[in-house]
Amino acid sequence: MLRLEEITKIYHSGEVETTALEGITLNIDRGEFIAVMGPSGCGKSTLLNIIGLLDSTTSGSYYFNGSNVAGASEAKLANIRKENIGFIFQSFNLIHELTVAENVEIALLYHKMSAKERRARVHEVLERMGITHRADHRPSQLSGGQQQRVAIARALVSQPKIILADEPTGNLDSIHGDEVMQMLTELNHDGATIIMVTHSTRHASYAQRIVNLFDGHIVTESTNRRA
Amino acid sequence: MLRLEEITKIYHSGEVETTALEGITLNIDRGEFIAVMGPSGCGKSTLLNIIGLLDSTTSGSYYFNGSNVAGASEAKLANIRKENIGFIFQSFNLIHELTVAENVEIALLYHKMSAKERRARVHEVLERMGITHRADHRPSQLSGGQQQRVAIARALVSQPKIILADEPTGNLDSIHGDEVMQMLTELNHDGATIIMVTHSTRHASYAQRIVNLFDGHIVTESTNRRA
Numbered sequence A, B: 001m002l003r004l005e006e007i008t009k010i011y012h013s014g015e016v017e018t019t020a021l022e023g024i025t026l027n028i029d030r031g032e033f034i035a036v037m038g039p040s041g042c043g044k045s046t047l048l049n050i051i052g053l054l055d056s057t058t059s060g061s062y063y064f065n066g067s068n069v070a071g072a073s074e075a076k077l078a079n080i081r082k083e084n085i086g087f088i089f090q091s092f093n094l095i096h097e098l099t100v101a102e103n104v105e106i107a108l109l110y111h112k113m114s115a116k117e118r119r120a121r122v123h124e125v126l127e128r129m130g131i132t133h134r135a136d137h138r139p140s141q142l143s144g145g146q147q148q149r150v151a152i153a154r155a156l157v158s159q160p161k162i163i164l165a166d167e168p169t170g171n172l173d174s175i176h177g178d179e180v181m182q183m184l185t186e187l188n189h190d191g192a193t194i195i196m197v198t199h200s201t202r203h204a205s206y207a208q209r210i211v212n213l214f215d216g217h218i219v220t221e222s223t224n225r226r227a
Ligand SMILES: Nc1ncnc2c1ncn2[C@@H]1O[C@H](COP(=O)(O)OP(=O)(O)OP(=O)(O)O)[C@@H](O)[C@H]1O
Pocket: A134, A140, A141, A142, A143, A144, A145, A146, A171, A172, A173, B011, B012, B013, B018, B019, B020, B038, B039, B040, B041, B042, B043, B044, B045, B046, B047, B090
């Protein structure tokens, strides 16, 4: 379903070149739940951004549902993202001028449903994340972990086919963190493909496969027998 | 050294009142290393902001080195902060227009030392945090964990008497996280007073005392026999 072949990503800043990923080859089947781990700076967010069509590759090929995305127009990529992908960003990327409920509702505006249905779904996911009491606040009035839960709610409210989660529990205590993992597990059982970056071996154990990155390369892959 | 008596903090947003802290009474001695834990949204960052003189209380008294800070001018508070406190923010608060080295160097501008000495100290702490290769980049060109390490470097470069760390390892893998805890431990042995918010029981075990917050109240305190 998602096929990366020999993906390399080099960032240029002034005269400095940073090879963030090199020779990444990875196949992800529909419905898989994969955890990506590795030291800070090793390329995990870069990998997720490429999979999520938010960043281009320097070389190599990426096939999304069988079609090569290289050279696809930004409009086409934006369409594919809207229809398929829910992204939980490492730094949340909430819109400061909108309320919590509005931030989450935005993710449903492209989907065919009445305003009434939209608001019901927003309420449901905010309740699941334990932040309904913050619905009319703005992100700056929330704690760090509450902001993270808004980012999660926004990514999941449309029940996307592919969920890309970049360290979704980094600001959460163990109870809220486990609740998020529980929700991701249920969505995976309902058919969602999930790729989750995490520093927590405990949360990685919810996945069926763990991919370890180091210095821009995949160094090991392991199958999780428990999941 | 730091004495909080019956501290209450209420936020007002429109018609909604949020009691973030209620009746907080806490004494912190010079040289202590305290961990603060509790569920997302329970008041930890608010507590740290009040201790760090970044936020005022709604009621109650806060004595910093014996003098009541209520009613102190912003200029006076800013002076106390500059001379005593290093703050690691939960959302980093880096200056986007400056390089990594400049972001860290700013913390030394109030201290009497030559430019040469400043740059040596900046280099030393960046090396300790494993990010010298990013010194001339801007924060947006760094990974999440690298940004967190810049925030840590900036707070620690002046070797402050009081270190307030709000979830300093949330975006770090275990190796880098342990390295940060090691550094905090050394600074504590050299005399720094440390108050650290964390969701990690493993990192909390580096502290001598653990304070548990719930819904704005202190619910338990425990002494760590191992530390
Ligand atoms: N500016 C604000 N206006 C209104 N409410 C606020 C504001 N800042 C924080 N709050 C609320 O005060 C409560 C405590 O927030 P705080 O940031 O201290 O929590 P926390 O324990 O640090 O949580 P986390 O672990 O998620 O970082 C939360 O319910 C939060 O929504």
